Amino acid sequence: MELDNRCPFCGGINCERVLSSGHIWSGTDALYFNCKEGFQCTIHPSVWYGDEKEVVKRFHQIYLFMKDKPYIKINGMNYKYFFYYEEKSIGQQPDHPQKKNVAELMKNYPKTFMDKMEKIIYNLAKKYPIFGEEFIPEICMQHLLYVDNYEEEVIETEVEGVLDALVELGYLNHKSSNYGYRISAKGWNKISEMEHNETNNQGFIAMAFKEETKRISDSFKNAIKRCGYIPRRIDEKEHNKQIVPEILFEISKSKFVVVDITYPNYGAYYEAGY
Structure with missing residues (x-):
């Protein structure tokens, strides 16, 4: 998959990206990303080599990982991550603490429809943690909703479609009058179950x-x-x-x-x- 000028994290076109000059991957085509939404990391080209939808899924996992852990702490200092993709190294320790194998992250990617729906409602609860808080469909939700398409028009359609599916499952309520969604009582109950399991x-x-x-x-x-x-x-x-x-x-x-x-x-x- 060829990366275009859109930021793989927020979808914007004004985020910084430069060839990495870091000591870990200097001399490669690794890119340092500085997203206006706060994501900062270096990504090795092995991450974006492959099928288009598979690469999109990898960036979903990187985004969700960095939402929870934006930096790695070493000796009390915060350092940025270096992401790469290597299936043969799954289960092995990287040779540098800042390196993170995306193939490891992909083990937690949802494998069934219901697995995806449950993980999506969990992701939404982290972004909208207040009971009754309303939100509207936005293209920037693509990572939270595991939208596998790359074309902007299709993403917009699928974002709304996923939210509507969650309404049908009872995990969201939909106020059609103002186009807003909010997590339902059933949704919060499912989130509580998932937190216990986690x-x-x-x-x-x-x-x-x-x-x-x-x-x-x-x-x-x-x-x-x-x-x-x-x-x-x-x-x-x-x-x-x-x-x-x-x-x-x-x-x-x-x-x-x-x-x-x-x-x-x-x-x-x-x-x-x-």
Whole structure:
């Protein structure tokens, strides 16, 4: 797919894009994007090589990922992401912390009609979190609604069509008099169910964290990711709370706990006992 002059994030034509001069991919056709809506990242050409609709889906996942995590924090500093696409590297750690494999993100792309509808209502709730808040169809919703087309006229039609489908499912209410939509009680109930499931989708790692255990920890993290769960190490989580309550909170919302005592550690014993 050839990128045109529209921004792949907001659809505008005034957003900055320049060839990347970063040390990770210097000398390639990677592009640095600075979207007026706040998205800043570098994208390797491997992301936009391929079928047009497939590439559009990849940008949906990049957009949704950056909505939640616009930067990666390293040693207390915020750094921009470098996105690439490589299927053979799924489940492996990138060779640089700023790199993010879009093939990994695609594992969470909705696979069925109902899966898509439920994820869409969840996306809308993040953008419109106030009960009763109304919104109108806009082309900038294409990422939230997983609109797979690239032509602007078709996007506008499909945006409205998806919202109408959500009305038919009962997840949205539609006020035809003023063209506005809002999330229904049934929609908020579905969102509550999904939030509960999301908090139970991680595996907690309890072990001694030091240089000698890095290989063991990385193996656990890769295995947990391959099984479709999110690995959680408490030392990698940003927080301003007391450490013990935070550990117990993370364990309580985990599906399982992996404990390694190759190197004796009182914290790991405590977490295993809890």
